Amino acid sequence: MGLAEQLGEAMQAYQRAVDVxxxxxxxxxxxxxxxxxxxxxxxxxxxxxxxxxxxxxGMTTGGVTTAIDRLERAGYATRERDSAxxxxxxxxxTEAANRKIGAIYGPIVTDGQKFLRRYDDQTLAHIxxxxxxxxxxxxxxxxxxxx
Amino acid sequence: MGLAEQLGEAMQAYQRAVDVxxxxxxxxxxxxxxxxxxxxxxxxxxxxxxxxxxxxxGMTTGGVTTAIDRLERAGYATRERDSAxxxxxxxxxTEAANRKIGAIYGPIVTDGQKFLRRYDDQTLAHIxxxxxxxxxxxxxxxxxxxx
DNA sequence: TCTGATTACTAGATTATCTAGGTACTGTAC
DNA sequence: GTACAGTACCTAGATAATCTAGTAATCAGA
Numbered sequence: 001m002g003l004a005e006q007l008g009e010a011m012q013a014y015q016r017a018v019d020v021x022x023x024x025x026x027x028x029x030x031x032x033x034x035x036x037x038x039x040x041x042x043x044x045x046x047x048x049x050x051x052x053x054x055x056x057x058g059m060t061t062g063g064v065t066t067a068i069d070r071l072e073r074a075g076y077a078t079r080e081r082d083s084a085x086x087x088x089x090x091x092x093x094t095e096a097a098n099r100k101i102g103a104i105y106g107p108i109v110t111d112g113q114k115f116l117r118r119y120d121d122q123t124l125a126h127i128x129x130x131x132x133x134x135x136x137x138x139x140x141x142x143x144x145x146x147x
Numbered sequence: 148m149g150l151a152e153q154l155g156e157a158m159q160a161y162q163r164a165v166d167v168x169x170x171x172x173x174x175x176x177x178x179x180x181x182x183x184x185x186x187x188x189x190x191x192x193x194x195x196x197x198x199x200x201x202x203x204x205g206m207t208t209g210g211v212t213t214a215i216d217r218l219e220r221a222g223y224a225t226r227e228r229d230s231a232x233x234x235x236x237x238x239x240x241t242e243a244a245n246r247k248i249g250a251i252y253g254p255i256v257t258d259g260q261k262f263l264r265r266y267d268d269q270t271l272a273h274i275x276x277x278x279x280x281x282x283x284x285x286x287x288x289x290x291x292x293x294x
Numbered sequence: 295t296c297t298g299a300t301t302a303c304t305a306g307a308t309t310a311t312c313t314a315g316g317t318a319c320t321g322t323a324c
Numbered sequence: 325g326t327a328c329a330g331t332a333c334c335t336a337g338a339t340a341a342t343c344t345a346g347t348a349a350t351c352a353g354a
Binding site: 003004005006007008010011012013014015016017018019020021023024025026027028033034037040041043044056057058104107108109111112113115116117119121123124125126127128130131132133134135136137138139141142144145146 | 150151152153154155157158159160161162163164165166167168170171172173174175180181184187188190191203204205251254255256258259260262263264266268270271272273274275277278279280281282283284285286288289291292293
């Protein structure tokens with residue numbers, strides 16, 4: 001089996017591991033997986049509206065409304081009405097959510113950063129390039145599957 | 148921002164992208180996310196028992212039983228009773244599940260393999276090493292969070 | 295051969311999610 | 325400015341998923 005093929009399998013194994021970890025994180029936060037997933041999506045570069053969240057999470061807007069209700073009640077998210085278009089709402093993670101998520105995932109990130117010190121800049125650039133490509137690829141294929 | 152830090156953010160973005168993709172895949176298979184998650188876990192090196200599946204998926208055995216029922220009914224999994232210990236059951240993905248999952252994720256893997264051709268073996272080895280480490284790290288931290 | 299532990303399953307209660315429709319707001323055409 | 329179509333989010337009731345608690349079958353050790 002070639003290295004590229006091994007890497008394919010490794011990516012799958014990585015996904016399974018992340019999934020188990022996310023479950024533990026959800027347990028700790030007292031959230032079900034759907035709410036956890038919504039919460040993670042709130043950390044995207046632009047905080048989404050409920051509608052965008054519904055599209056990204058593959059839920060109905062009604063379902064998202066109650067999910068946000070739960071996140072808000074648990075203190076992990078806030079709604080903010082858009083002043084320009086008062087129909088629109090922006091959902092943001094709270095500082096508490098930031099902190100708790102940081103406490104859970106932070107050590108893993110730190111671990112990773114430490115591990116990465118063994119590589120030179122060119123190798124790092126290549127890894128970054130690969131992950132970025134994989135991300136782009138996921139977006140494209142998600143798009144493909146939507147049609 | 149250093150390369151290692153950028154990579155940290157890239158990994159997060161990657162997770163979000165995978166999540167959206169998984170949702171589309173679940174839609175196509177006609178499964179909810181929990182059942183999809185169980186199905187993915189069936190592709191682990193050793194096909195799990197319902198109990199192991201429950202532990203990995205963070206569900207109760209009762210919940211897993213009905214999830215497997217649905218997967219079986221949909222033709223994606225089969226139960227097989229252990230002949231040595233007749234209390235135990237092994238849950239396996241079916242050929243149909245293999246095929247459908249392949250049809251969905253295969254093109255992405257192919258894409259990735261193609262992209263990887265630009266790297267020499269040493270770089271590939273480093274990327275593989277990084278992903279393997281990240282996987283190991285997830286396992287360890289999931290363990291940490293369980294206590 | 296008991297006894298206690300383990301494994302998976304079941305029934306009823308709880309919780310989450312969807313469907314369908316409502317309300318509030320926006321922008322456009324008249 | 326008024327009516328209208330479109331958009332964004334939310335709500336109520338129905339459906340579906342999940343858990344809690346308890347059961348049956350099997351196993352391993354005294």
